[in-house]
Amino acid sequence: xxxxxxxxxxxxxxxxxxxxxxxxxxxxxxxxxxxxxxxxxxxxxxxxxxxxxxxxxxxxxxxxxxxxxxxxxxxxxxxxxxxxxxxxxxxxxxxxxxxxxxxxxxxxxxxxxxx
Amino acid sequence: xxxxxxxxxxxxxxxxxxxxxxxxxxxxxxxxxxxxxxxxxxxxxxxxxxxxxxxxxxxxxxxxxxxxxxxxxxxxxxxxxxxxxxxxxxxxxxxxxxxxxxxxxxxxxxxxxxxxxxxxxxxxxxxxxxxxxxxxxxxxxxxxxxxxxxxxxxxxxxxxxxxxxxxxxxxxxxxxxxxxxxxxxxxxxxxxxxxxxxxxxxxxxxxxxxxxxxxxxxxxxxxxxxxxxxxxxxxxxxxxxxxxxxxxxxxxxxxxxxxxxxxxxxxxxxxxxxxxxxxxxxxxxxxxxxxxxxxxxxxxxxxxxxxxxxxxxxxxxxxxxxxxxxxxxxxxxxxxxxxxxxxxxxxxxxxxxxxxxxxxxxxxxxxxxxxxxxxxxxxxxxxxxxxxxxxxxxxxxxxxxxxxxxxxxxxxxxxxxxxxxxxxxxxxxxxxxxxxxxxxxxxxxxxxxxxxxxxxxxxxxxxxxxxxxxxxxxxxxxxxxxxxxxxxxxxxxxxxxxxxxxxxxxxxxxxxxxxxxxxxxxxxxxxxxxxxxxxxxxxxxxxxxxxxxxxxxxxxxxxxxxxxxxxxxxxxxxxxxxxxxxxxxxxxxxxxxxxxxxxxxxxxx
Ligand code: SF4
Ligand code: SF4
Ligand code: SF4
Ligand code: SF4
Ligand code: SF4
Numbered sequence: 001x002x003x004x005x006x007x008x009x010x011x012x013x014x015x016x017x018x019x020x021x022x023x024x025x026x027x028x029x030x031x032x033x034x035x036x037x038x039x040x041x042x043x044x045x046x047x048x049x050x051x052x053x054x055x056x057x058x059x060x061x062x063x064x065x066x067x068x069x070x071x072x073x074x075x076x077x078x079x080x081x082x083x084x085x086x087x088x089x090x091x092x093x094x095x096x097x098x099x100x101x102x103x104x105x106x107x108x109x110x111x112x113x114x115x
Numbered sequence: 116x117x118x119x120x121x122x123x124x125x126x127x128x129x130x131x132x133x134x135x136x137x138x139x140x141x142x143x144x145x146x147x148x149x150x151x152x153x154x155x156x157x158x159x160x161x162x163x164x165x166x167x168x169x170x171x172x173x174x175x176x177x178x179x180x181x182x183x184x185x186x187x188x189x190x191x192x193x194x195x196x197x198x199x200x201x202x203x204x205x206x207x208x209x210x211x212x213x214x215x216x217x218x219x220x221x222x223x224x225x226x227x228x229x230x231x232x233x234x235x236x237x238x239x240x241x242x243x244x245x246x247x248x249x250x251x252x253x254x255x256x257x258x259x260x261x262x263x264x265x266x267x268x269x270x271x272x273x274x275x276x277x278x279x280x281x282x283x284x285x286x287x288x289x290x291x292x293x294x295x296x297x298x299x300x301x302x303x304x305x306x307x308x309x310x311x312x313x314x315x316x317x318x319x320x321x322x323x324x325x326x327x328x329x330x331x332x333x334x335x336x337x338x339x340x341x342x343x344x345x346x347x348x349x350x351x352x353x354x355x356x357x358x359x360x361x362x363x364x365x366x367x368x369x370x371x372x373x374x375x376x377x378x379x380x381x382x383x384x385x386x387x388x389x390x391x392x393x394x395x396x397x398x399x400x401x402x403x404x405x406x407x408x409x410x411x412x413x414x415x416x417x418x419x420x421x422x423x424x425x426x427x428x429x430x431x432x433x434x435x436x437x438x439x440x441x442x443x444x445x446x447x448x449x450x451x452x453x454x455x456x457x458x459x460x461x462x463x464x465x466x467x468x469x470x471x472x473x474x475x476x477x478x479x480x481x482x483x484x485x486x487x488x489x490x491x492x493x494x495x496x497x498x499x500x501x502x503x504x505x506x507x508x509x510x511x512x513x514x515x516x517x518x519x520x521x522x523x524x525x526x527x528x529x530x531x532x533x534x535x536x537x538x539x540x541x542x543x544x545x546x547x548x549x550x551x552x553x554x555x556x557x558x559x560x561x562x563x564x565x566x567x568x569x570x571x572x573x574x575x576x577x578x579x580x581x582x583x584x585x586x587x588x589x590x591x592x593x594x595x596x597x598x599x600x601x602x603x604x605x606x607x608x609x610x611x612x613x614x615x616x617x618x619x620x621x622x623x624x625x626x627x628x629x630x631x632x633x634x635x636x637x638x639x640x641x642x643x644x645x646x647x648x649x650x651x652x653x654x655x656x657x658x659x660x661x662x663x664x665x666x667x668x669x670x671x672x673x674x675x676x677x678x679x680x681x682x683x684x685x686x687x688x689x690x691x692x693x694x695x696x697x698x699x700x701x702x703x704x705x706x707x708x709x710x711x712x713x714x715x716x717x718x719x720x
Contacts, residue, residue, distance in 0.1 A: 033650060048487050048520050053469035077466055080520040080537065081528055082487040083643045087681055097646040100528055 019067030027064070027101045034098050036091040037061060043085035043095050049078050057085055057095055064102050073106040118215070118231045122333070123223040126340040129347030130222070136351040137359050140387075144363070147380030152372040159370040168369035176361045177201055181443035185394060188261065193390070195258025197358065203251045210244045226343070229302045229316070230336055233309040249313030252302075255295050263292065280354075281421065284391075287353035290345040297342055301335035304328050354417075360387040361444060374450040376531060382454055385446050386420040389413065395438035395448065400638055404659035405652040407431065412438040412448040419455060427647060429455050433656075434527065434644035436609040440634050456529035466536045470519055475548035481510040482550045482572075484541075484564075486557030487520050488677040495556050495677055498699035499577060505702050506589040510554075513544065523563035527644045538567050546571045554580045556695065558607035558676045559643070565611065576607060577695050578675045582616040585623075591703040592623045599624045599697070600669040602660075602683070603636035604676035617675055617694055624671075624697070629664050637663060639674075641682035661686040673697055 028034045041058050049055040055078040063072055076099060085095040148156070159165070174180045177198045183190025207225035212218050214232055224231060228248075280288065299319060306312025307320030307328045323331070350356060364384050372381050395412040402408050410431040418424045432452055439448040483503065489495050503510050522537035545553060545568075553574045555561050561576040568574075575583075584590045599621055607613045614633045618626065631637045640648075640656030664672055665688050672689045674680055683691040692700075 030647070046491070048518065049467075051517055052471055052519075077533070078469065080467070080487075080522075080533075081524045081530065081643075082520040083524055084487050084491055087488070087491055087641075087678075092650045094646070094650065096524075096643070100646050 014066055014068070016066065020069075021065075021067055023067065023069070023105050024065045026105060027098060030101045031094050031097045033091075033093045034061075037089075037093045038091060040091075042088050042090065043093075046084045046088045048080050048082045048084055053078060055079065057099070060102070061095075061098060069106060073103070076103050076106065118221060118224050120227075120230070120336075122337045122340045123221075123227060124340075125337075125344035126223055126226060126347075129344035133347040133350055137356075140351065140356075141359075141363060144380035144383045147383070148367075148372070149375055149377070149379040149381070151375065152367070152379060152381050155371040155373070156367065164369045164371070165366070168366045171369065172362050172365050175365065175444070176358070179443065181445075182392060182394070185441065185443060189265075189392070189394075192258045192261040192265065193392070195254045196262070199251050199255040199258060203248065203255065206244060206247050206251065210241075210248065213238045213240065213244070227336060227340070229305050229311060233305065233311055245313040249315035252295065252299060253315050256299065259292065259295055281417065283349050283353040287346055287349035287355050290342045290349065291355075293342040294339065294346060297335060297339040301332070301339045304332045304335055308332060354389070354391045356387050357390040357444070360384055361390075364388040364444070368445070374447045374454070376454065376457060378454050382451055383420075385451055386416050388444050389416040389420075389446060390444060391417065392443060394441050394443060398437045398441040400435065400437065400640070400656050400659070401431070401433065401648075401652075404640075404656045405648075406655075407652065412442070412446075412452075415452055416446070416448070419451070424455065430645070431647040432645055433605075433638050433640070433642040433648070435605040435638035435642060437635075437638070440609055453527070453529070456527070457531050458529045460532040464532065466533045467519070467540065470540060471517055473513070473517055473519075473544050475513075475544050476511040477548065479509050479511040479548065480551045481508050482513050482545060482548055482553045483510050484513045484521075484545075484553060484555045484560060485518070486514070486555055486560040486677065487518065488559070488681070489556040490514075490518070492677040492680055492693065495680070495693045495695050498693070498695040499554075499556060501699040501702065502581060502584070502590060502695065506584050511548065511550070513548075521557075521560040521563040522567065523559050524643045526563075526567070528646060534567070538563075542568055542570065552580075556677065556693075558604045558610065559678070562606050562610050576611070576613060576616075576675070578607070578613060578617045578620065581695065581698055582619050585620060590698075592698065592701045593703050595624050595701055597624050597671055597697075598627055598667075598669045599671045599673045600627055600629050600664050600667065601632075601694075602629075602639070602664055602672060602674040602679060603633055604674060604679050605636070605638050605642065607675055608636050609634060617673075620694060620698060621673060623701070627667055627669055629666065631660075631663055639676075639679040639682035641678045643678070657682050657686055658688075661688045665689045671697060 037058075039058050039062065043057045044050055047055065047057060055075065057079075060072060060075055063069075079099050081096055081099065083096045086093070089095055177194070179190050179193040179197060182193050204225065207228055211220050211225035211228055214220075214228070215224060216238075299316065302312055302316040303319035304323055305320075306316045307323045307325065310317070312320055346355075350358075367381060367384065374381060374385070391413055393413055396402055396408070399411045402411055410428050415424070415428050415432070418428055429452065432449075434449045434452070436449050439446065442448060481503070483499060485496050485499070500512075519537055519540050521541060522534035525534040525537065550572055553564060553570065553572055554577055555564065555574065556577050558576060561574065564570065564574040581590075585592070601617055601621055603609075603614065603617075637660040638656065639660055640653045661672075661683055670690065672683060672691045673694050674683065674691065675694045677693065680691055680693050683689075
């Protein structure tokens with residue numbers, strides 16, 4: 001193939017009909033305020049982890065919502081659960097609880113609670 | 116055979132079963148203590164602490180002094196049942212031994228004494244003992260009457276809520292209601308036939324028609340014995356297991372057992388020691404300010420014991436510690452709940468490797484760690500800087516730019532391993548600075564540094580530190596007649612026992628008291644520990660607390676926690692300030708500059 005000096009990027013289509021949306025429903029059940037998020041990014045701006053690395057609540061929230069779980073568990077492990085984001089959010093989203101629940105759902109194996 | 120009748124069989128079988136099960140449980144729990152707890156037991160079992168424990172068992176498990184203090188009527192109810200019954204057994208035993216002329220009479224003789232002792236043969240002190248037995252029975256019956264009233268209408272005993280029952284509880288409770296009235300009736304009937312009772316049983320006996328008495332006597336004694344049997348068999352599976360378990364708990368506590376991080380036999384012992392008195396329900400803001408009534412410690416303990424814990428009960432709790440503070444049994448309720456939150460660790464896994472290493476600054480006296488939350492209340496940071504400068508302190512602001520969380524919020528959600536990873540990171544930075552003192556502005560960090568870190572320097576919350584600066588005259592305040600109310604943050608007050616320092620500082624202003632001082636302080640509702648609480652309910656808790664604290668219309672509501680400040684500020688009821696702010700705003704002179712930290716300050720820790 002002729003090198004035209006640029007390449008065609010991979011398709012970024014997300015087929016929501018094929019994604020697993022049930023996991024997010026579980027999160028919303030536990031943290032109803034998740035629905036209020038308008039993806040403004042204020043939480044990310046204040047984030048303690050973000051200060052050190054590329055971590056973004058808005059992004060992980062969105063990925064989870066769409067059922068794109070690949071690599072998400074590791075990404076969520078970057079959060080320190082410090083709770084700053086929750087205090088900053090002016091929509092009253094309990095961001096910290098959302099992260100907590102996403103972790104539990106994604107890593108049932110790693111975060112085995114004691115029964 | 117003398118002194119025997121088949122109706123003693125249910126009692127005897129029940130008692131044997133009870134002892135078997137209780138001792139088996141004790142054995143299993145003690146075997147399941149963790150290494151540290153076992154070590155403490157071995158260390159202290161032959162020490163003065165054992166004697167102290169026996170004294171406490173008498174005061175708390177029998178007389179119930181703590182409940183009595185909180186609520187005299189409830190205390191009387193518990194005391195009359197527990198201590199009354201205990202004495203009834205002891206005096207009954209003495210009486211039976213004297214009567215039989217041997218210490219080794221059959222064990223049921225004391226229990227069914229009046230049935231067997233009808234021959235009227237004399238033994239020493241018989242009159243006094245008979246009187247005592249009737250008197251004790253009367254006391255127990257009065258306690259029982261209160262218990263029944265409490266069931267029917269708890270508010271009469273000054274309680275807002277009473278606890279719901281499980282099946283075994285109901286069985287045990289119903290049999291308990293029958294035991295003593297049946298005993299009274301059985302003894303009275305025998306008294307009416309043989310004239311052997313005391314002042315109570317004899318008088319009741321006179322009321323029983325002589326035509327019925329001969330037919331009623333045996334069935335009543337049978338019923339009494341059977342009710343004992345039912346109670347004994349249900350006891351180990353009901354709330355009444357707390358009676359024997361509390362004894363073990365008091366011993367272990369006096370020997371210095373720690374609740375620890377992971378579940379152990381000591382957890383089971385604490386869970387089984389709850390008497391379900393319900394005092395913790397009335398203490399909980401989730402109940403009286405937010406109207407949630409299924410997650411309080413009594414329910415948590417019950418569900419944990421019967422292994423029916425739900426996610427909600429474990430996690431819907433502010434961990435404010437108000438319930439542990441009120442619990443008459445002294446259960447470490449928040450620590451036990453925390454154990455159920457803790458996740459298993461994965462060996463060899465490390466978290467937060469991305470953090471950029473912070474170079475610590477050498478040659479400073481004081482390290483200042485503001486904490487994540489404090490960064491959301493910049494006025495606290497500005498005030499602290501002002502105070503440091505006024506006192507001429509050579510300090511280093513450790514998390515000014517790239518801070519790492521102290522790890523406690525992770526821990527509160529049970530991510531112990533992650534939390535430990537952060538502890539290692541921060542410890543390295545702090546310890547390598549070789550400073551003399553670490554000061555933090557957030558009570559959550561403070562508790563974390565004190566309890567989870569292994570540091571080469573003392574830690575102070577800024578309330579302690581400022582108090583020291585004032586006492587040393589390194590900073591002075593302008594006289595002020597501003598009226599202030601102080602709100603004790605949970606983690607600093609009940610969590611770390613810092614009550615006097617902030618008050619000493621605030622004596623420079625016009626300090627007024629609220630109804631919720633010190634151990635009794637309210638939570639602002641903003642606790643990080645509750646990841647479930649709905650925002651609407653959280654605000655209800657805040658508004659209730661704010662209303663209580665500002666009842667006397669203080670000029671300023673002072674607190675010492677960035678999270679509390681943040682919660683209260685949005686309540687718009689009063690001017691809210693951190694203690695550092697009010698101090699910084701009233702600084703008088705800039706005292707001698709650049710003096711090193713003095714030794715006395717360090718000893719404050
Ligand atoms: S959680 Fe809140 S602050 Fe964060 S993006 Fe959503 S609305 Fe904005
Ligand atoms: S809780 Fe997590 S996402 Fe929120 S600010 Fe802290 S580190 Fe960032
Ligand atoms: S936890 Fe303590 S206060 Fe609550 S019911 Fe049990 S014994 Fe009473
Ligand atoms: S710790 Fe506080 S919120 Fe939790 S149960 Fe006890 S009183 Fe209620
Ligand atoms: S912010 Fe409120 S809940 Fe948190 S420690 Fe302070 S007083 Fe307790």
